[in-house]
Every structure is written in structure tokens, then in C-alpha cells.
Amino acid sequence: MNKDSFAKSTETLKQTVPLMIKHKVPTTPANYALWYTYVSQESPLLNQAMDGEIAAQGQCTPTTCEQLYHQHIATKAVQDISQLKQSLTLMMQEVSHSMTDTLTETESFQLNLDKGFTKLESAEREGLSLEETMGLVRGLIKESRNIQLSTGAFKSQLNTAQQEIATLREALQESQKEANEDALTGIFNRRAFDRDIDSVQQKNIPFSLIMLDIDKFKIFNDSYGHQLGDQVLKAVSRRLKESCREQMQAYRFGGEEFAIILVNKNHSTARQHAETLRRSIERISVLDRRNGERINTITASFGIAEKSRAETAEEVICRADTFLNDAKKLGRNRVLPLS
Structure with a gap:
């Protein structure tokens, strides 16, 4: 930053702080950025909006300051946070449904395994030699038990993930409550x-x-x-x-x-x-x-x-x-x- 830019920034800041004090604006980083930009006149649309608000209301309310900050100052990433939260909530709902379906399929798979064991026991009685039958049974039982252990662990992981999703969803709902706009009606909340x-x-x-x-x-x-x-x-x-x-x-x-x-x-x-x-x-x-x-x-x-x-x-x-x-x-x- 050259000397002229530094001097200009200092002068702008000197005007910004007293103006915020005059209008009793809370000294938050967002408000500093908003009123600094207003004083610097870098955004004609912002100045027009703020001048209109001050003329109409005699002040710039905290809610309006926040709205103007998001409209004229905040980066696109910041502006998209609300939409991101909504998308994330929908995504979590879909994942939660998928997990529920997977749990159901896993239980069905285990039931089918049990039926398979019953059939193998019948096959042993109906003609295979004892050695052949027992070898087949031992191998399948070992494999199926491994699968059961694996699916059991998977079910546990899914249950844990569902609990985490529920907690995160509650946190997002609380975060959404902090917005200024009522989601249903579109007016302030x-x-x-x-x-x-x-x-x-x-x-x-x-x-x-x-x-x-x-x-x-x-x-x-x-x-x-x-x-x-x-x-x-x-x-x-x-x-x-x-x-x-x-x-x-x-x-x-x-x-x-x-x-x-x-x-x-x-x-x-x-x-x-x-x-x-x-x-x-x-x-x-x-x-x-x-x-x-x-x-x-x-x-x-x-x-x-x-x-x-x-x-x-x-x-x-x-x-x-x-x-x-x-x-x-x-x-x-x-x-x-x-x-």
C-alpha cells in the first residue's frame, strides 16, 4: 500500500468511526466493513440504500445493516451459506433414508443366511457323504459368521452415523433460527x-x-x-x-x-x-x-x-x-x- 492509499484509508476510517457512534451502530467487523464502504463511496448502490433507510427510518437498524452487508459487502461464499445449509439438510435427510433402507436390507440378508443354513443341513441328511457335507458346512458357517460380524459392525456404524446426522440437523436448525427472515412468510422474524x-x-x-x-x-x-x-x-x-x-x-x-x-x-x-x-x-x-x-x-x-x-x-x-x-x-x- 502506497502512502496516498494509506492516508486515504486513514481518513476514511476517521470519518467512519464517528459516524457509527452518531448512529449508535454496534462496532462489529461486519458493521465496520459496511460503514467504511459507505464513507468511501465505493458502492453507489450501497450509499443509495443506506441514505434512503436513514431518511425513512431516522436510523439504520441492526437488521437492515446486516441485510445491506450481505447484499453489498459479503462475498458470494458468505451469501450462499443459507442456501448451503438448506442443501446440506436435504442431503442429510436423503442419506438418513438410505441408511434406514440399508439396515433393512442387511437384516433381510441375515435372515436369508439363516435359511441357507437350514437347507445345508437338509442336504447333509439327503445324500452327501458325511465328510463332504461337514466340510461344506464348516466352510460356509465360517464365511457366514464373518459376514454376520461384518454386517453387525456395519449396522453399528450406520446407527452411529444416524445419531450424528440427527445432532447436526438440530445444530443447523438452531443456526437457521438466527436468520432475520421468517422462512414461511418472508417478512422479518x-x-x-x-x-x-x-x-x-x-x-x-x-x-x-x-x-x-x-x-x-x-x-x-x-x-x-x-x-x-x-x-x-x-x-x-x-x-x-x-x-x-x-x-x-x-x-x-x-x-x-x-x-x-x-x-x-x-x-x-x-x-x-x-x-x-x-x-x-x-x-x-x-x-x-x-x-x-x-x-x-x-x-x-x-x-x-x-x-x-x-x-x-x-x-x-x-x-x-x-x-x-x-x-x-x-x-x-x-x-x-x-x-
């Missing part, structure tokens, strides 16, 4: 919600929170099946995502419950948004392909809370969730509080 609301709280940014829950979803699943239930979750998630304009972000909070963080928005704005969304969900229609029936009875209940100065993020969530439960008790398909 609970992990992203927790990170982002903590970030807003730590930066003392005003916000309101909408919590919503699909009405009678368990009964819906029991009546129409989980596949149709998944269609409903996807449809509601699309409505949430489409409805979120500047300084709003939607998340799947868990099961059939969702959340929307509205940065720099007051209670009145949050309630108006929730009411618009409630009416939009009422219009969702899904087709049951099993019988051609169209389902038009999907509704959701909402709870709203605006953060006060003294509240923690957990207290805001609890308050919004309480209003949500009250909305369900009062007949569902409504937004609370009323004002």
Missing part, C-alpha cells in the same frame, strides 16, 4: 424484532407499536388444514409488508401473531394505520384447493401502544399485547384502545 426494538430503545427514538393476531387461527387450521393455514399467514404477511411505508417495519412475532414498529410515529398515526390494515385483512380471500371453496372470513385483532419516556421496550410490548387480548375478548376484528 422475532429475532429481528427483538434486535430492532432494542436498538430503537437504546437510541431513545420515539416509536409506537402495533401487535396483531389472526382471529380463531387454531380453529381455522383444524377445519381447513395447515396448508391453507400457511396460505393465510403468507397473505396476511403480504398485506403487512405492502402497508408499511416510511419509518415502519413488519415482523412475524410468533405463530399467528405479528408486530409493526412505527419509528417517530404517535399513537394516533399507529391506530389509523392499524385500522386501515384491519380492513385490508378483512378483504383477504384464499382458495381451498381440496374442494374449490373460497374462504373470505379472515380477520385480525389489534393492540396499539405508544412508548412513553419512562417505559422500556418490554413494557410497550406488554401494553400493546394487553390491548390485543382485550380486543379478542370484546369480539375480535377490532383495534384497541379506541383513542
Whole structure:
């Protein structure tokens, strides 16, 4: 590196660190790389995306920083990790099935050996000389016992491998849980919600929170099946995502419950948004392909809370969730509080 390059890098770094401090960005290696590239203006698309995010949200949330890092900074190998995990999971499932089949075939082979021994004993009784018969029997018994020992060891190895695969699959599932995106609906998940609301709280940014829950979803699943239930979750998630304009972000909070963080928005704005969304969900229609029936009875209940100065993020969530439960008790398909 020549002196000019070193001086330029130093100057860029001097601008990067204060900017990260200003926006209260955690000082992780990925964030350093992201904000260093932003300051250096080496990636116009990155700068455009970050400027747009900061203008809309007043900040760059941890979830967004991570997304931008993967989109603009990370190597292709890093970007492909998620796909690799999925492929590896599928591969392990196939290997596991193959192992199960092999175990079955091995047991069948041993059964056939036992039948063969019975036939040899019959042949001895039906005409071979004692010496010839016993020589044949001794040789085959010795060989078959070797095979039995070999297959026994093979079965043990397969059982061990299956246990290792089960352990690895569990580890991969745990790793996949760390992703920011909900696999079914495509919107942000609970992990992203927790990170982002903590970030807003730590930066003392005003916000309101909408919590919503699909009405009678368990009964819906029991009546129409989980596949149709998944269609409903996807449809509601699309409505949430489409409805979120500047300084709003939607998340799947868990099961059939969702959340929307509205940065720099007051209670009145949050309630108006929730009411618009409630009416939009009422219009969702899904087709049951099993019988051609169209389902038009999907509704959701909402709870709203605006953060006060003294509240923690957990207290805001609890308050919004309480209003949500009250909305369900009062007949569902409504937004609370009323004002």
C-alpha cells in the first residue's frame, strides 16, 4: 500500500468511526466493513440504500445493516451459506433414508443366511457323504459368521452415523433460527424484532407499536388444514409488508401473531394505520384447493401502544399485547384502545 492509499484509508476510517457512534451502530467487523464502504463511496448502490433507510427510518437498524452487508459487502461464499445449509439438510435427510433402507436390507440378508443354513443341513441328511457335507458346512458357517460380524459392525456404524446426522440437523436448525427472515412468510422474524426494538430503545427514538393476531387461527387450521393455514399467514404477511411505508417495519412475532414498529410515529398515526390494515385483512380471500371453496372470513385483532419516556421496550410490548387480548375478548376484528 502506497502512502496516498494509506492516508486515504486513514481518513476514511476517521470519518467512519464517528459516524457509527452518531448512529449508535454496534462496532462489529461486519458493521465496520459496511460503514467504511459507505464513507468511501465505493458502492453507489450501497450509499443509495443506506441514505434512503436513514431518511425513512431516522436510523439504520441492526437488521437492515446486516441485510445491506450481505447484499453489498459479503462475498458470494458468505451469501450462499443459507442456501448451503438448506442443501446440506436435504442431503442429510436423503442419506438418513438410505441408511434406514440399508439396515433393512442387511437384516433381510441375515435372515436369508439363516435359511441357507437350514437347507445345508437338509442336504447333509439327503445324500452327501458325511465328510463332504461337514466340510461344506464348516466352510460356509465360517464365511457366514464373518459376514454376520461384518454386517453387525456395519449396522453399528450406520446407527452411529444416524445419531450424528440427527445432532447436526438440530445444530443447523438452531443456526437457521438466527436468520432475520421468517422462512414461511418472508417478512422479518422475532429475532429481528427483538434486535430492532432494542436498538430503537437504546437510541431513545420515539416509536409506537402495533401487535396483531389472526382471529380463531387454531380453529381455522383444524377445519381447513395447515396448508391453507400457511396460505393465510403468507397473505396476511403480504398485506403487512405492502402497508408499511416510511419509518415502519413488519415482523412475524410468533405463530399467528405479528408486530409493526412505527419509528417517530404517535399513537394516533399507529391506530389509523392499524385500522386501515384491519380492513385490508378483512378483504383477504384464499382458495381451498381440496374442494374449490373460497374462504373470505379472515380477520385480525389489534393492540396499539405508544412508548412513553419512562417505559422500556418490554413494557410497550406488554401494553400493546394487553390491548390485543382485550380486543379478542370484546369480539375480535377490532383495534384497541379506541383513542
